[in-house]
Amino acid sequence: MSATDSLSIAPLVAVLALVVLAAWGAARLFLATYRYIRATPWQRARMRHAWAVSRRWRRLAPNLGLARVDENTKGRKDWNGKVAKPVVVVPKIRVFPEPWGIRAVIRTIPKVGIAEVEKAGTWLADSWGCQSVEVKRLAAGLVEVRGIVGDPLDSHQPYVWPADDEWVLPLGHNPWGRQLAIPLRQLSGIKVAGLPGYGKTMLMLAWMASLAGRAAVQFAIFDGKTSDARYGDWGEVGSRAMFVVGDNPETANQRLTELVRLLKDRPAALVEERGTHKFWKQGPTPANPLVVVVMDECHNYADTKGLSGKDKQVIESNQRLMQTISKEGRGLGVLGIFGTQKQTGDAIPTSVRDNLEVGVCFPVFTIDAAEAALGSGIRKDEPNDPSVLVDKENNVGVCVVTGVPGLGGRYDRVRIGDLDEDQLPAFVASTSHLRRDVIPAAAPTVVDASTVQADKPAGTSVPTQKTTRRRKSA
Incomplete structure (x- = not known):
């Protein structure tokens, strides 16, 4: 092909390229318009919000330190020999509307990564008109920023009961509208903390109700809030449990001893039934059920402060027995749930607390109390700090969780699903025919x-x- 032919084809190629680009742009505009017309007024507001954030990004990013000057362009001269302005590189961004707000995916550049985006998080929230933002690393070179508009945790949703074949304990919905649940398979235990009146006991009662209709589950209840277990919160559902004891440490010691005996006898019983000592390989059965041990206000059984002599010996024995349950129960189908207002070492032995992989913390007064329940990482996660949730008018039923699948070791706020407090005890009591005492007899x-x-x-x-x-x- 001659040079003349090449020059004559070049304009045609350019025209075709322009036509393709125009068609592509028209298709995108048509699709966006179609989606906007079909959307509800509320969804349209979210779409306009996302478009505005995307449109203003190139001006906002340099002001927040999320842009960098290309060092290679410094001192460069233009065609006239004058020094040209260096090029400012702004990370590319894509913004999507979501039911809870907006979601932005940022492609990082050198010296602008997740650390810099997290540092600018508060300013991003203010600039984008969001209540708060959450920064997460999606993959190499990609950072996701979620901006919450308003407070989705203000909305109340019904408690979601698990299906019959699901071995989970439901929690509620997080700020992104996602329902969270705690898987029971191979779970070492759960710690529940928080001030009185914010929903600790109600959540644990809901967990009991979610499993009460299964013959392959039995319950052992320690109600540390009352001296006579018949007249406490757990007394109303006591007919479904193997036993319910009050706040007497000696009585609790006897029952804890029986549960540890169950643990020691369980491997032989499992091998006899299924040929293996691994409980979760086949899961709970009526012969070898999942035993859920609930210790509400467990500090009454484990706090030695001010005690001496025989009383102190009983408490120390309780601590050792609780430790055995938390460390050995995971693989043998004995699940411990330990609730107390403040999960510090005087309320619950650290050898027990630190072995429980799921933490649930309702509002507390201090960050130290939050750290005891959720771990030291909560100090660096200000949006999920339970100590800022102490507002009984708005935050009853709101908690912070960790150790739940999908969080990656991070924290999330959850509003517990709404429950009918009057019907819950009646429902649990209606399943009392499924109660069986599976604790083995004492040795000769x-x-x-x-x-x-x-x-x-x-x-x-x-x-x-x-x-x-x-x-x-x-």
Whole structure:
């Protein structure tokens, strides 16, 4: 092909390229217009918000330190020999409307990454007209910024009950409208903290109700809020539990001892039933059910402050037994849920608390209390700090969770689903026919024959051993 032919084809190629670009732009405009027309007024407001954020980004980014001067263009001269202005590189952004606000995906550039975006988070929220923003690394070179408009946790939704084949404990919805739940498979335990009156007990009662209709689940309840368990929050659902005890540490010690005995006997029972000691390989069955141990206000069973002598020995024994349940229960189908107002070392042994992988914290007064329940990382996550939620008018039923799948070790706020407090106890009581006492009988007590002989008068027969067995009534 000659040079003349090439020059004659060039304008045609340019025209075709312009036509393709025009068609592509027209298609995008048509699609955006179609979506806007079909959207509801509320959705249109979100779309306009996203467009405005995208349009203003090139002016906003340099003012927030989210743009950089290209060092390669410094000192460069133009065609006239004058020094030209260096090029300012602005990260590319795509903004999407969401039900809870806007979602922006930013492509990072050198010296502008997730750390710089997090640092500018407060300014981004103000500039974008958002209540708060959350920054997350999507992949190499991509940062996601979620901006919440208003407070989605103000909206109330019904509590979502799990399906019969789901082994989860539902929580509620987070600021992004996503329903969160705690998987029970291989779960070491749950710690629940928070000030009185914000929903700790109601959430744990909801968990009991969500599992109460299954014959493969049994409950052991320790109600540390009342001396007589019949007249507390848990007394109304006590007919579904193997037992309910009050705040007496000695009575609790007896029941904790029985639960540890169940743990020690469980491997043999599992092997006899299914040929393996691994509980979750086949899951709970009526013969070997999941045993949910709820200790509400557990500090009444574990706090040794001001005690001495026998009383202190009982509490220390309780601590050891609670530790055994938290450390050995995961693989044997015994799940501990430990609730107290402040998950500090005096309220719950740290050897127990630090072994519980899921943390749920309702509003607390101090960041130290939040750290005890959720870990040290909560100090760096100001938007999810439970100590800023102490507003009983608006935040009853709002908590902060960690250890839940999908959070990646981070934190999230959750509003617990609405429950009917009057119907909940009646529903649990209606499943009382599924209650079974699965705690094994105590081992025989062997009495030394020589001791018996010393106590017997001369000439009487002396047994070689004497055994007694104490069995629990169903």
